[in-house]
Amino acid sequence: MGELAMKKYLVEVPEEVAERLAKAGTVSMHIENQWLVIRPDDGTALIPQLKFASYGLPAVVLAGVFLAGIKWWLPQVHTLPWSGDYSISSAIATLGMISGVLAFMVAFVRQKLSQHGPAATFTWRSLFPLLIACAMIIAITAEGTGWLIDRLFPGLRLDLYTATVLVMVGVSIVNYLLINLAYTLSPGVVINLMTVMIVGGVGVSMLANPTKNWWQHNFSFLGTANSGTAWQFNFTLIFSGLLMATLVDYLFVNLAPQYHTKKTLWLRLLLLALAANIAGIGLFPNDPKYHLLHDRIAMWLVYLLWLLIIVVRWCLPGVTKQFLKVSYLIGAIMVLDYFMFKVVGYLSLTAFELLAFALAFAWLLLLFQYIEHLLPAGEQVLPVKLQPVKNE
Numbered sequence: 001m002g003e004l005a006m007k008k009y010l011v012e013v014p015e016e017v018a019e020r021l022a023k024a025g026t027v028s029m030h031i032e033n034q035w036l037v038i039r040p041d042d043g044t045a046l047i048p049q050l051k052f053a054s055y056g057l058p059a060v061v062l063a064g065v066f067l068a069g070i071k072w073w074l075p076q077v078h079t080l081p082w083s084g085d086y087s088i089s090s091a092i093a094t095l096g097m098i099s100g101v102l103a104f105m106v107a108f109v110r111q112k113l114s115q116h117g118p119a120a121t122f123t124w125r126s127l128f129p130l131l132i133a134c135a136m137i138i139a140i141t142a143e144g145t146g147w148l149i150d151r152l153f154p155g156l157r158l159d160l161y162t163a164t165v166l167v168m169v170g171v172s173i174v175n176y177l178l179i180n181l182a183y184t185l186s187p188g189v190v191i192n193l194m195t196v197m198i199v200g201g202v203g204v205s206m207l208a209n210p211t212k213n214w215w216q217h218n219f220s221f222l223g224t225a226n227s228g229t230a231w232q233f234n235f236t237l238i239f240s241g242l243l244m245a246t247l248v249d250y251l252f253v254n255l256a257p258q259y260h261t262k263k264t265l266w267l268r269l270l271l272l273a274l275a276a277n278i279a280g281i282g283l284f285p286n287d288p289k290y291h292l293l294h295d296r297i298a299m300w301l302v303y304l305l306w307l308l309i310i311v312v313r314w315c316l317p318g319v320t321k322q323f324l325k326v327s328y329l330i331g332a333i334m335v336l337d338y339f340m341f342k343v344v345g346y347l348s349l350t351a352f353e354l355l356a357f358a359l360a361f362a363w364l365l366l367l368f369q370y371i372e373h374l375l376p377a378g379e380q381v382l383p384v385k386l387q388p389v390k391n392e
Contacts, residue, residue: 055103055175062095063168070160079157082149088163089146092170096142097135100174104134107182118185122250129246130185132239133193134178140200140232142170147208187372190247191365194240198361201236205229219353220286220294234282241279247368248272254375259317267315270308274364277301302338305360306331308367316370323370330363 070077074086081087108127111117122130149156158166181189202222206214210228214221222233252268280297284290309331313324334356341352 050176050179055179056172058099058103059168059171059175062099062171063164066091066095066167067160067164077160079159080163082153082156082158083146084150087146088158088166089142089149091163091167092174093139093142095167096171096174097138099171100138100178101131101135103175104178104182105131107179108185111182117183119182121254122185123253126246126250129239129242130190130193133197133243134181136235136239137193137196137200138174140197140204140236143208143232144200144204147204187247187251187368190243190250191368191372194243194247195365197236197243198240201232201240205233205236208232215350218286218349219357220281220298223282223285224287225285230285234285237282238279241275241277241282244275244278244364245272248275251368251371251375255317255371259374261317263315264317267308267312270304270311270315274301274304274308277304301360302334302356305363306334309363312367316367317374319370323366326366327363330359334359 070080077086080091083089105127108119108122108130111119112122112124114120205222205227208229209222211221211226214227221227223230223237227233248268248271252264255264277297277300281294281301284293284297286294309327312327313319316323337347337352337355337359341347341349347355
């Protein structure tokens with residue numbers, strides 16, 4: 001393959017951008033999905049550079065507080081279990097949530113106040129749902145890891161100093177990841193957060209449920225008072241709905257300058273109603289007290305999803321035939337799923353609910369990713385001029 005024919009062009013960029021590129025060293029230009037992108041040749045310049053004091057020092061302090069607290073309040077304790085109450089995993093979860101959420105909040109607020117960084121494009125009202133999502137993911141990860149290690153090494157106990165080192169390392173990792181998250185925030189990251197929170201929360205509720213035959217009842221049983229993991233399941237749904245509302249708000253606020261129509265407004269309202277229904281299912285679990293309301297909200301969720309699949313053709317700007325085909329296929333499978341459960345009786349209630357949940361979630365992810373592609377997701381688009389340079 002021969003070399004590309006080169007032609008000289010003069011690229012004019014704003015002065016501020018030129019100064020930033022000069023600091024980055026040698027730069028190159030390449031094409032990404034029909035975008036002309038100028039980036040530093042050194043890829044490490046794109047990675048947030050974090051000092052140890054920002055993520056490691058708080059972990060060292062909290063680990064010291066943890067050790068001192070054990071020595072003071074529980075002087076008779078010389079070893080700690082990995083999981084359960086007063087365990088290593090619970091310490092990592094608690095201290096990691098406190099430290100990690102504060103670290104994320106500080107990084108987010110700094111970007112908002114300076115108006116530099118990806119978080120600057122998010123509204124202030126999105127901060128609280130993002131903090132809750134981060135806290136829940138930390139809790140879910142710690143609980144899931146604790147459950148797995150407890151199964152691999154039953155009865156594992158470690159001495160206080162080893163436990164303290166593990167707590168310090170765990171909190172450091174949480175701080176580092178969440179600060180990086182704040183400096184790389186985008187709609188895609190929020191979609192991933194929502195995915196991890198829903199899949200992780202529901203998965204942990206299933207795996208850690210003491211009622212092993214929960215699936216013989218129904219999917220909603222995971223959120224009832226008879227379930228040992230009701231709070232994980234219900235909190236997952238409540239805050240997933242809140243995070244989805246945050247994502248919808250961000251996408252449509254940034255979509256408004258290009259696509260501000262009544263159709264997109266209706267699409268936004270329908271998605272917000274869907275988010276409210278998801279939160280409502282967790283807020284009103286399938287206990288006798290809320291059984292009727294829970295069922296109504298669940299049915300409204302199904303109806304809203306079908307309505308969205310139908311109207312997306314007219315409400316979504318620039319919708320492609322391929323996206324519509326996938327949408328109609330998912331909608332048809334959901335109708336068949338309902339028919340096989342309600343009319344034929346082939347599927348159990350649990351199978352019907354799990355399949356409907358998976359299909360609905362998959363379609364929502366596709367929709368959000370499609371909307372994300374309609375706007376410059378977190379990128380700063382600047383005017384440039386390309387002028388050919390005549391050969392002397």
